[in-house]
Amino acid sequence: LQALKRKPDLFLCSNLDVKAVFQCGVLSLKFPEAPTVKSSCGFFTELLPRCGEIAPVGQVVHENGKVLLQAVLEGIGGQASRSLMDHFAEILFALNKHCFSHLSVW
Numbered sequence: 441l442q443a444l445k446r447k448p449d450l451f452l453c454s455n456l457d458v459k460a461v462f463q464c465g466v467l468s469l470k471f472p473e474a475p476t477v478k479s480s481c482g483f484f485t486e487l488l489p490r491c492g493e494i495a496p497v498g499q500v501v502h503e504n505g506k507v508l509l510q511a512v513l514e515g516i517g518g519q520a521s522r523s524l525m526d527h528f529a530e531i532l533f534a535l536n537k538h539c540f541s542h543l544s545v546w
Contacts, residue, residue: 458496462504469511474521481527488534506546
């Protein structure tokens with residue numbers, strides 16, 4: 441999360457496997473520890489607005505966003521603590537705002 445905030449062009453690096461980072465974030469949304477889930481939500485809240493400006497991010501979100509949406513809905517559906525609902529809602533808001541055309545398909 442901090443790397444994304446401070447140096448978003450890191451995601452343009454050819455050595456970075458954006459898909460692997462994305463998948464790790466999705467897996468972290470399912471962890472039982474609230475601080476980990478909160479950080480993961482923050483990561484996606486920072487990542488999703490960059491879909492349009494950073495092509496590798498946009499491509500990974502386009503191809504794997506359905507998995508993210510599913511993990512968020514599972515968390516909201518009872519898998520995560522009630523105290524984390526605002527954080528999951530922020531991901532839904534970011535998806536709706538920055539990836540609306542894909543969201544309606546997913």
